[in-house]
Amino acid sequence: MGDFSGTIDVERLISYGDDLIEVFMNRRDVNNFALSLEGVKMLQSSCEADFSEVKNLLEAEYRRKIDECKQRMDDAKSEVIADADIEFLQKELDEEIQKEHLLKEELRIVSDEIDDLEQQRVSIEERRQFVKKLEKDDLRAQIWKQRK
Template identity: 45%
Template sequence: MADFAGKFNIEELLSYGDDLVALLNDQNDVQTLNQCLEHFKTLQSSCFDDFSNVQSSVQDYEKKIEACRQKTEEARTSTVSDDEIDILEKELGEELGKGNLLMEEIR
């Protein structure tokens, strides 16, 4: 039984080989295959170009995002918080009050 299965597979393989030879002998089919191959190469090249452009754009945007993050962090560290402003306003008010008292004493 195993021999029959092996023989059957060999017969299928030979039939497939004969079909392939017949296909390759037909010039129209060969030309069609060559045209398909050329179209494939063109499409592949176009896809590689598109991928390269997209990858470059992504890298550019990543750089811009990082620059924005750095600017945001610099702005955050250089700004004074509301609590600090309140303290400074209070100190300024006290100093102005002292200055006014000194001006009144001088008069």
């Protein structure tokens, strides 16, 4: 976490807490927040499923293409073909390997995006827990005031 060596502005903190409580006192806001959280969870689940499917498809497709290129190279070597043909096949293999590297990079980017979505989901969940705590504290304060 960050360095908290400075002093905390208590009035700003209390004001922020009051504003937050005010927002969540409106039942519609709480329901909207809950719906948003549910939407984030569904989005994350969908993204994870899509990511897994895309990853598997890409890996299978490029593994197949690489295997095809290797097979063609093996066939070419066994038939004692001309150097130009070998160079062509090598170039084709190199291109396929380059495509594979690009797809792995894209896969990494998608994975990073999913990680970011997961972090957002965790952050929203933490905020939701914080709001619940604030609501409980507010309810306790109201009960305490009523007893006095």
